[in-house]
Amino acid sequence: MKRSFLIALEPSHTLNFMIYLQNIYLQxxxxxxxxxxxxxxxxxxxxDFAQHFKExxxxxxxxxxxxxxxxxxxxxxxxxMFYDRLFIGASKDNEEAYxxxxxxxxVWWESMAGGFSIESSVYNKLDQLYSELTSFPDTTASxxxxxxxxxDQCLLGGSVFYRNFAxxxxxxxxxxxxxxxxxxxxxxxxxxx
Numbered sequence: 001m002k003r004s005f006l007i008a009l010e011p012s013h014t015l016n017f018m019i020y021l022q023n024i025y026l027q028x029x030x031x032x033x034x035x036x037x038x039x040x041x042x043x044x045x046x047x048d049f050a051q052h053f054k055e056x057x058x059x060x061x062x063x064x065x066x067x068x069x070x071x072x073x074x075x076x077x078x079x080x081m082f083y084d085r086l087f088i089g090a091s092k093d094n095e096e097a098y099x100x101x102x103x104x105x106x107v108w109w110e111s112m113a114g115g116f117s118i119e120s121s122v123y124n125k126l127d128q129l130y131s132e133l134t135s136f137p138d139t140t141a142s143x144x145x146x147x148x149x150x151x152d153q154c155l156l157g158g159s160v161f162y163r164n165f166a167x168x169x170x171x172x173x174x175x176x177x178x179x180x181x182x183x184x185x186x187x188x189x190x191x192x193x
Contacts, residue, residue, distance in 0.1 A: 004143065005130075005133070005134055005143060005144070005145075005188075006143065006144045006145070007126065007129065007130055007133070007144075007145050007147060008144060008145070008146045008147065009119065009122070009126060009147045009149060010071070010119070010146075010147070010148060010149065011115045011118040011119045011148075011149040011150075011151075012064070012071050012148035012149065012150060012167070013071050013072045013074075013075045013109060013115065014060055014064075014071050014072070014074040014075045015057075015060065015061075015071075015148055015150050015154075015167060016105075016109065016115070016118070016150050016151055017075055017082070017102075017105050017109075018053070018056070018057055018060070018082075018154070018157070019150050019151060019152050019154060020036075020037060020101070020105045021053070021082065021086060021101070022053060022152075022154065022155060022156050022157075023035040023036060023037065023152060024037065024039065024041065024043075024101065025045050025049050025053075025086075025156075026155070027039075027040065028040070028043075028045065035152060036151070036152065037104065037105075037108075039101075039104070041097045041100060041101055042093065042097050043087065043094055043097035043098060043101065044087065044088045044091070044094050045086060045087055045088070046085070046086055046087060046088055047088075049086060049156075050156050052085050052086055053086060053156045053157065054156055054157055054158055055085075056081075056082070056085050056086065057154065057156070057157035057158060058157070058158045060074060061157075061158075061162075061167065064148065064165075065146075065162055065165050071148070079102060082098075082102075083095070083098045118149055118150075118151050118170065119149060121170050121173075122149065122170060122173045125173045125174070125177070129173075129181075129184075132181055133145070133181075133184060133185065133188065136185055144164060145164055145165070145166065145184065145187060145188050146164060146165045146166075147165075147166050147167075147168055148165075148166070148167045148168075149167075149168060149169070149170070150167060150168070150169050150170075151169065151170060152169055152170075152171070153169050153171060154167065154169070161183045161184070161186065161187050162187065163187060164187060164188060165187065166180075166183070166184060166187055168180065
């Protein structure tokens with residue numbers, strides 16, 4: 001009997017918040033970098049933000065892969081973790097600016113324009129992705145591929161392809177589609193061959 005193969009796609013609450021913070025940080029570093037959200041809060045990021053971001057990104061990704069943490073719980077229950085790791089925390093003004101960023105993301109994410117729209121934006125590509133991945137014989141070795149969807153590219157984080165797990169942006173489904181297929185095949189390939 002042939003095993004079935006499943007693609008589980010979910011927009012990641014936590015990783016999208018990280019992208020939101022990344023884009024705010026990059027805009028502060030370079031005024032010509034214009035990405036969503038295009039806001040200029042009066043916030044002081046950690047002096048080694050890029051390194052701390054990468055470490056936190058990898059830590060959060062590992063928790064999601066292991067299944068030891070539910071994505072939305074990481075965002076809601078560990079609100080202070082993002083602040084403590086990525087911002088300079090000595091000032092009340094900085095804490096208030098972070099809270100405004102956090103609340104702004106939360107309002108956007110919970111609206112129809114946030115998580116729902118991100119997920120809906122790639123549904124028409126899922127059948128094509130499924131067909132392409134299942135057309136290779138070694139796909140049957142894997143039963144499931146979990147994809148966490150992010151609204152923009154992660155420029156400061158680490159790897160986005162793991163065994164049976166990937167983090168993809170909307171751009172990956174449309175602009176970088178042909179480049180991601182071989183990488184996704186490696187995520188689900190039979191390692192015994």
